[in-house]
Amino acid sequence: GQNIDQPTEMTATEGAIVQINCTYQTSGFNGLFWYQQHAGEAPTFLSYNVLDGLEEKGRFSSFLSRSKGYSYLLLKELQMKDSASYLCAALFSGGYNKLIFGAGTRLAVHP
Amino acid sequence: KAGVTQTPRYLIKTRGQQVTLSCSPISGHRSVSWYQQTPGQGLQFLFEYFSETQRNKGNFPGRFSGRQFSNSRSEMNVSTLELGDSALYLCASNGRGGAQTQYFGPGTRLLVL
Numbered sequence: 154g155q156n157i158d159q160p161t162e163m164t165a166t167e168g169a170i171v172q173i174n175c176t177y178q179t180s181g182f183n184g185l186f187w188y189q190q191h192a193g194e195a196p197t198f199l200s201y202n203v204l205d206g207l208e209e210k211g212r213f214s215s216f217l218s219r220s221k222g223y224s225y226l227l228l229k230e231l232q233m234k235d236s237a238s239y240l241c242a243a244l245f246s247g248g249y250n251k252l253i254f255g256a257g258t259r260l261a262v263h264p
Numbered sequence: 265k266a267g268v269t270q271t272p273r274y275l276i277k278t279r280g281q282q283v284t285l286s287c288s289p290i291s292g293h294r295s296v297s298w299y300q301q302t303p304g305q306g307l308q309f310l311f312e313y314f315s316e317t318q319r320n321k322g323n324f325p326g327r328f329s330g331r332q333f334s335n336s337r338s339e340m341n342v343s344t345l346e347l348g349d350s351a352l353y354l355c356a357s358n359g360r361g362g363a364q365t366q367y368f369g370p371g372t373r374l375l376v377l
Binding site: 198242249250252253 | 364
């Protein structure tokens with residue numbers, strides 16, 4: 154299978170840093186995506202990693218280790234508006250534009 | 265440029281009925297992917313169309329079907345609706361860069377009673 158695993162829920166404090174982990178099966182792996190989804194809205198693209206290492210984009214960073222089948226999304230200087238679900242998704246060879254999504258991590262940021 | 269549009273945005277049907285949902289991708293995009301999102305299962309891939317051909321298919325029963333027209337607009341159809349088909353149906357418009365240029369539409373929320 155092509156299971157994508159991530160924690161169901163996380164809570165954090167405004168201004169803090171939070172790391173959301175994601176693991177996937179490495180066979181045929183072609184790239185890892187992170188999306189943000191606010192309640193009742195469509196997912197919006199945050200990041201894409203295909204090579205090992207850290208990609209930084211403002212307050213958000215995403216890391217990938219292909220050999221370990223592991224990624225994380227790092228959110229710094231948390232704001233209340235960051236309360237949302239964060240979806241990890243992987244692309245596998247032969248999948249064209251077929252993304253396999255994890256169940257999502259619901260992040261609650263409190264004052 | 266205009267984004268991905270999906271119609272209708274909300275829909276209520278009863279068991280046994282059939283439904284057709286529409287998606288217009290971003291101008292110039294030739295590939296459209298469809299996903300179903302439910303609280304229990306998360307986002308699940310339904311199928312993907314490229315230049316009017318189904319290129320990939322997820323693990324859904326034959327009641328779920330789709331098609332794509334020459335102008336890249338896509339429709340998906342669900343026949344003999346079941347209560348479990350209640351979900352948010354998302355269409356994604358895929359650019360030439362592949363999934364990393366995938367943009368989701370606002371979705372159609374379907375409620376089956």
